[in-house]
Amino acid sequence: MTHFVVVGIGADGWDGLSGHAQAELRSAEHVYGSARQLAMLPDGIGAETTAWSSPMSAHLDRVLADDSTETVHLLASGDPMFHGLAASVVRAIGADRVTVFGASSSVSLAAARLGWDLARTEVRSLVTGEVESLVPALTDGARILVLSRDGDSPRRVADLLRRKDFGWSTLTVLGDLGGVDESVTTGLARSWDLDEAPALNIVAVECVGPARTRAPGRPDADYAHDGQLTKQPFRALTVCALAPAEGQLLWDVGAGSGSIAIEWLRQTRTGRAIAFEADPVRAERIAANAREHGVAERLTVAGAAPEALRAVPDPDTVFIGGGLDAELLDTCWDALDGGGLLVANAVTLESERLLVAAREERGGDLIRVSVERAGALGSMTAWRPALPVVQWTVTR
Known part of the structure; x- marks a missing residue:
């Protein structure tokens, strides 16, 4: 199979390369790079050169799939393993087929x-x-x-x-x-x-501006919604129960405004989430909320559960916040591998009974949370209770 040599080259061009990198390019038979990078090579290079066509990702895929040449050289900007070309090549074909000559990153x-x-x-x-x-x-x-x-x-x-x-x-x-x-x-x-x-x-x-925390429990006003929103204190509790971790995939089932998935994603750099929502208007709203909070690239909005659950990758973690029924609960449970985490919230007696039965069958922790806020009562102030939430947390 073809071996790929990726050489990082900075704005200082050929003179900024190490002697080893220069020798490697002098021995090359075929070099790919941008037109700007290829123009930095000296006239004495005997290799055939090819500029990337647009889109570069598709051109790179074709080059990586071609095994007709023993060794192919690729030019990259700066440090190729830092948000660079070499990192993409290694992800695609494995580190054993790639040699990297790095330069200083920008x-x-x-x-x-x-x-x-x-x-x-x-x-x-x-x-x-x-x-x-x-x-x-x-x-x-x-x-x-x-x-x-x-x-x-x-x-x-x-x-x-x-x-x-x-x-x-x-x-x-x-x-x-x-x-x-x-x-x-x-x-x-x-x-x-x-x-x-x-x-x-x-x-x-x-940065000069407000001090902002990444902790879960953003103000409700930070989200566009039509009332289908896990309120701030319950959201903070739920995201903590979901235990965000790097590299994990979350299913947010019955996502509403997407606030749970969004705040879960804010806790990691590499986590991903799929939000399932039957209502197309709410689905668009989830995507807009994700953009505003800076996590849209890692959140996918899918269709209605349980049908849409069968067409996506299996999760590491599942949250069920809406549309809870026995079929949905079973489907989500079956999708989890050993060690997978499931959290479900219920506010009605019917869904609460489902969670009580699920705990009896599958174990886990069941809690009931009530929150009261101070609010106006005429000219005075009184406690106003929110609907209590029953939460089931279980590891498969």
Whole structure:
């Protein structure tokens, strides 16, 4: 099978490569890269060169599937294993078929220019993601390095910061890092007026704004909904019971506004969730809420349960918040492997009886939670109780 050699090349081009990387490219028979990267190779390279066609992902898939050549060389920007090409290649074909020659990443170069400690800096990528993916990282005093998709990314970052009450944050756009055309532009998000930055840029954000926690239990007003919303105290309790963990897949069944899946996703960087909702208007609302909270890339909105449950990957964790019946409960239970976690909430006597019976058959913990809020009673104040919630938590 073909072996792939990925060589990271920075804006400083050929001269910035190590001797080993240069020797590797001199021995190459076929080199793939962007037109910009290929233009950095010296005339003495005897390899055949091919520029990536658009979309690059489809072209890369074809190259990886072609076993007609013993060794193929691929050019990548900066450190290929940091949000880069080599990481995608390793995911596709395995590390044993890939050799990587890394260069300094744009993040490392940016931290060096700014004097920022990378261990205390959040890194986010807009290369394939939307600008809203920055939202979970926004809090007063945070430092964020944003890998830009293009020259318009800084403007979109500034727009987001203004919209999320972080307009006094400082933006520094570092363009063409390591190259002869390296540039640095600094300003406030609230008055940002750089319409177009260099195509190759990274945005450094020093957040000034409200202190925001990632803990579950966001205010109810943070979600668009039609009343189908797990209220704040019950949501905080439920997300904690669901025990968010990296790399896990959550089913949110009867998702309503999507608030449980969204806050579960906010606790991890690599978790994924599927929200099942029969009502198409609510399904669109779930997607909009996920975008606003910066987790849309990791949340999929599916159709009605239990039918739609059979057409998606099996979960690690299941939450049932709506439409609870015996068939749905059995289907979700059967979908879990050993060690899988199921949490179900009930507010009616009928669904409560289902959970009591399920606990008798399958074990787990059953709790009943009541919450009262202080509210106006004429000119005085009184406690106003919410409907109690019965919650069943069980590990298969």
